[in-house]
Amino acid sequence: MTSYLQDKQLTIALSGEIDHHSARETMETIGGKIDTYLPALCILDFRDVTFMDSSGIAIVINAVRRMREIGGKIRLQNIPAQPYKVLEAAGMAKLIEIPERSGT
Amino acid sequence: MKYENQIQVTFPSKSVNEGLARSIVAAFAAQLDPTLDELGDIKTAVSEAVTNCIVHAYPNEIGIITLKAKITGDGVLDLTIRDKGRGIADIDQAKTPLFTTGGAERSGMGFTIMESFMNELRVTSQPGKGTTVHMKRKIVKRGERP
Ligand SMILES: Nc1ncnc2c1ncn2[C@@H]1O[C@H](COP(=O)(O)OP(=O)(O)OP(=O)(O)O)[C@@H](O)[C@H]1O
Ligand SMILES: [Mg+2]
Numbered sequence: 001m002t003s004y005l006q007d008k009q010l011t012i013a014l015s016g017e018i019d020h021h022s023a024r025e026t027m028e029t030i031g032g033k034i035d036t037y038l039p040a041l042c043i044l045d046f047r048d049v050t051f052m053d054s055s056g057i058a059i060v061i062n063a064v065r066r067m068r069e070i071g072g073k074i075r076l077q078n079i080p081a082q083p084y085k086v087l088e089a090a091g092m093a094k095l096i097e098i099p100e101r102s103g104t
Numbered sequence: 105m106k107y108e109n110q111i112q113v114t115f116p117s118k119s120v121n122e123g124l125a126r127s128i129v130a131a132f133a134a135q136l137d138p139t140l141d142e143l144g145d146i147k148t149a150v151s152e153a154v155t156n157c158i159v160h161a162y163p164n165e166i167g168i169i170t171l172k173a174k175i176t177g178d179g180v181l182d183l184t185i186r187d188k189g190r191g192i193a194d195i196d197q198a199k200t201p202l203f204t205t206g207g208a209e210r211s212g213m214g215f216t217i218m219e220s221f222m223n224e225l226r227v228t229s230q231p232g233k234g235t236t237v238h239m240k241r242k243i244v245k246r247g248e249r250p
Contacts, residue, residue, distance in 0.1 A: 051147065054213045057213055085221075
């Protein structure tokens with residue numbers, strides 16, 4: 001999982017298939033990066049996510065909670081069609097601003 | 105029951121098999137010529153049902169999961185995912201959005217997602233005996249797509 005920090009803005013690029021099999025590691029990595037860099041804004045980039053199920057919902061919710069705890073904000077970007085549909089079906093739009101869906 | 109094609113796979117409740125189950129169903133469903141969108145919906149629903157067996161049905165042990173896929177007349181994909189695990193005492197409660205017994209690693213949205221991505225979802229369960237999830241999805245024929 002690659003990430004970069006610029007002006008207190010942490011961008012984390014998620015990739016591959018996000019399911020229960022891979023979720024714990026992803027959740028811990030994101031949490032660790034937030035705790036290390038204490039960003040004002042955390043951006044989760046979904047461009048290279050090829051599949052996501054409800055395990056990804058828990059990952060996003062945990063990241064949202066962590067950013068709230070440190071008084072920061074979170075944003076999701078470049079969400080492909082399949083993860084987008086899962087986020088929508090899980091009602092995530094109520095919790096977090098979800099951008100327009102990008103191409104498949 | 106009348107069917108045009110059918111497969112059955114059994115595998116142990118190891119998380120590495122989540123991706124395998126999705127791929128098997130996707131490959132089987134390919135003969136209905138689904139769109140990428142339809143395939144995404146089907147893979148998501150399978151992933152939810154299989155993950156539930158691994159996480160909830162067999163929390164402290166490795167058990168057997170049976171996955172059946174059928175193609176019935178008029179292009180319907182009919183899926184059954186069965187475990188012989190812990191079972192669900194109150195199915196209506198389990199289906200309620202956000203209800204989970206899985207802690208912070210789960211969101212309680214699995215059944216809600218299965219319900220919204222498939223045309224039909226039926227859950228039967230017996231505490232201590234196991235759970236069966238039955239789902240159907242109609243694949244629209246090429247010529248009949250909007
Ligand atoms: N196969 C099963 N065996 C036993 N209990 C189950 C099974 N499937 C679901 N459950 C119960 O139903 C609840 C709701 O399931 P659902 O998939 O909707 O949410 P979740 O698995 O808890 O979270 P998520 O799917 O969002 O990660 C589970 O928390 C669990 O208590
Ligand atoms: Mg679930």
